Amino acid sequence: MPGHFGQKILKHLGLNEDGNNNNNNPGYPGQQQQQQQQQEPMGPRMAGDRLVNNDERSLSNKPGGTYPRLCRMHDGSILASFTRFRDGKRFLMVSRSVDGARTFEDIGEVTSGKGDVDNTYLLEVAPNVVLAAFRNHDLGPGGPTHYRITVCRSQDGGRSWHFASQGAEKKPPLGIWEPFMRLGQQGEVQMTYSQEFAHNNQCTMLVCSRDQGASWSAPQCLHGQDHCVRDGMNGIAATVDRGRPALVMIFETTTHGTFDLEALLSYDDGRTWGYRHQVYVPPRGHNAGAPQIASFGDGSLAVIFMTDEDCRQVQWTKNACIKVVFGSPPQDGRVFWTRPTTLCPGTGHWPGIMALDGQTLLGTYECGGPKAKSITLR
Template identity: 30%
Template sequence: MRPLKPLALALLLALVPSGGAPALAQPSSPSFEPIRMTANMSIQEHGGMIPGLYWEDRIIPVYEPASGGVWYPRLLFTRKGTLLCAFDSNEDGGRSRIKLVTSLDEGLVFSESRTAAALEGLDCANPALVELADGSLLLAYRANAMREDGYYSSIRASVSHDGGATWEGHSLIAEEFGRGGVYEPHFGFIGERLAVFYANDSLNVVEEGSQQLILFKLLENGAWGEALIASDGVKNRSRDGMPVWTKMADGRYALVIEATNVPGHPFVIQMTISPDGLNWNEGNRDIYIPYMQGKKAGAPYILTLPDGRLAVAFQTDDEAARTGDGASYMKVMVSTDPGKEGASFSEPFIPFLMPEGHCANWNALQVQGEVLYAVTSANYPRSGVYLRRAYLTPRARQGVNLLTNGDFRLRNNQGWSIIQSGRTYHAAFGAKRFEVDGDYTALTLLNLKPGPLELRQEIPGLMAGAYRFSLRVKGDGEKAITLRIEQGDQSAEFSFVPGQEMKDAEITGISLRSGPARLRLIQAEGLRKMSVTNLKLEWLGEEGAQ
C-alpha cells in the first residue's frame, strides 16, 4: 500500500497555451427591474453569482434547540466586535420567548443561549437589536396573545447595560387591542435620533384586515413620539408588512416591505426611498416578483454595503414544488444602480440550499468590514439558526472555497456532474450509502466498466492569481486520480495516487487567469472505487497571476 502524500505525487503540470488567446472576461450578472424569475432559471449556488460577493462554502450552526423551533434571527455587531444573534423560540415549552447567543470570533463559534425577553401570558417574537451611543443595547420585540377580553398585541423594548448578559424592561413602543395588531419592529438611526419601524394591521388604524400600515416612531427625550406613516397599505390597497430600512451611502433612506397588491401573488417585495427618513412620499416599486402564479416573496431585509450597493434578502417559494413558508428559502440580491429611477438588482443567490420539503426563512443580513453575514432559521439538516458569510473584496476572499457543495453536505451531487460514456457507474448519493466519519460526508463513485470516470464542476468566475486545491480522498493505493482545470484553450493538470485510507491531499502552485473555469477530477482507468469529500479550490492572491 502506498501512503498518500499531501502534495501531488506525480506532478504532471501542463499549462498549455495555444495561440496566446486572451484571458476570458468574467461573465456579467443580468439585471432585472423588477426581477421576474423566468422558466429556465433554476436554484443555483455559486460564489460568482453576484459580482463582488464571494461566499464561504461552510454553513455555521448558530443555535440548534434541544426541542421545539427557532425563528426570525437578527444580528448585531457591537462596537467592541461582539456578534449578537437574537431569535424567538418555544424550546422551553409554553409561550415563545426571545433568546440570545453571542460570538467573539466573528461568527465561527457561538455561546450558550440566554433568555433576553419572556413575559407571562404573552408570546414574545420578532426581535430587533440596536446599540446606543453609551454602549447599552436595546432589544425590541412583539408581545401578543389572545385573552379573554380579546386579542392584545404590543411592541416593547428591553435594555442591557452589560453587552447582552442581562436585560430589563425599557419602554412600551406601541400596543393595540382588538382584531389585528403590531408586529416586526426594526431599529435604526435617522440622523442622531433612534427610530423604530413596525407593521400595524389593527382595525383601529386600517379599514380591513387585508390592509396594513408601516409606521415609525422616534425616541425623543426618553419617550417614543407619535406614530408616522412610512407606507400606507390603505392607500395602496395592500397588506404592507415586515419593514426593514437602511441609510444609503448618499444620505437617503431605503425601506423594503412585503406587499400584496400585485395580482397573482400573495406577496411581492417592494422598496421605497426617502430623502431624509421622515418623508416617505415617493411611492413603492416592485423589486422582486416570483415567476410562477400563486408563488410569493416576503420577509425582506435590506442593508447598505460599504461600497454603497444595497443588499436585499427575502424568502420565496418561487421554484419549490409546494407553496407557503414551509417550502420557502432565502435569496439575496444586490443593487447595480441603487436608489435611482430604474434601479436594478443582480440575479438572486441562494445561500442556504434546502432539499425539497424543507425551508430556510425569516432571514436577516449584517455587514462587518469586508464580510457580509446571512442568517436564516431552517429545518434542515435540523431545526436551528444557521449562518453563512460572503466576502466583499478580492483580498477578503482569500481562502474562500470557490467550489459548490464540496463537502456533499446535502448528500447529493448539487453543483457537480458525473461524466462517463454509457453511465455504467454507481454514485453513492443518499443518506444510507454515504460514508460518514465524524466531521465529513464522502461521495463514493464505483466504476462498473473499463474507462475513466470523472467528477466535474463549472466555475462561473475566477480572479487571476495563485490557487490551492485540496480534498479528502481514498482510492486503492495504486491507481492515480487526475485534477484538470481548464480555461478555454489552456489547462493545468496534476496527478496523485490516493491511499486506501481517507486522508487529506493538497495541490499548490496552480496559476489561473480571470474568467470561467472547468474543474475535472478524473478517476483513472482501472481504479474501480474512489471516495472524496471536502473538495476546495482557494484563491491565494495575485502572486503568480498570468
C-alpha cells in the first residue's frame, strides 16, 4: 500500500453558493506534497481539513471487477460488491474485509448470468442478514425483453445467497436500474431506483419492505414525474440541519443537456423530498455523473462522481476520472458545495462511497479492478 501522505484540500473552506463551480485542478499520481485547494470565500466555512489520501487499495484478492459498493456489518467487518466479467457471463461478487478496509478477500457470489445483471447494492438488515439488490434484465436480439430489480438474501454474512423477491419489475420499452437501499427510522428497508417515464424523463422511485426484502410496497415516484430530465443513479446520506435530522439525495440529471449533479433534501425520513438544487455543473459539453454520497460525523457531506471534464475528447462514459466535492451541513434546506478535487486522476468509473467512522470515508471506483481511497476529516 502506498504511503499515507495525502493531498491537503478544503482547509477552512469558503464555498461557492450556486454549486456551479468549474475549477479543474486535478492531483497527479505519486504527488507526495500536500496541496491546499484555493476556494473563493463565498459561503460559510467548514471547520477542519478534508484530505484525499494516497492510499489506494483493492477490494478483491483477484483481478477484475467494476461498479464497487461497500456495506458496513454489525461486527465491524466490511463487505464489498462488484461485477466481474468472465467467459461471456457476469458475476455479482462479494468480498470481505476484517481489518478496517485495508485488505479484502472474495467470499461469495450473489448470482451470475448471461443477461444484463449489474448494479449490486448491499445492506445488512439484521446481524449477518444481508440483502443484495441489483438490476436483472432479460435480453433478446433487440435489447431488453423484461426489466427487474431483483433482491437476494444472505443469512451467513454474504457467503451464500438465495432469491428473496423482485423489488420492482416491468415490461419494455422503458427501463429500471441502479438500486440503492437504506434502513428507515422504523426499521423498514427503503429501496430507491431509477425508472424511465419517457426517453427524456427518468425519475427516482421508492419501494419499502418490512419483512427483510420478502415483499415490497407499490412503487412511488419521489420527484419530477412531469419534469423532462433524466434523474438517475441516486444515493442518500443522513445529516442534520440545525439539529433537525435530514437526508440528502444526490443524483445525476440532464438539466443542461449533458449530465450534471443535483440534490434533494428530506426532513421526514425519505417520504417526501424538496429543496432541489445544483451540486456541480461541469464545463459546457462535458459530463459529471454516476454520483454517490456519504456524511462525516459533523454532518458535512462528500459526493463522489465520475466526469469527463478533463478529457479533450468527450466519449461518455468511456473517458472519465473520479472526483469528489464536499458540502456543508444543511442550513434551512441549503447546502454549500465546494469545487471538485480529483480522487483518481486516471481512467475511473462507477464510484461509490461509505463512512468508515465519523472522520473517515472510503471512496470506491473501478480503475483496473475495484479500488478504494480514504478521505479523512481532521
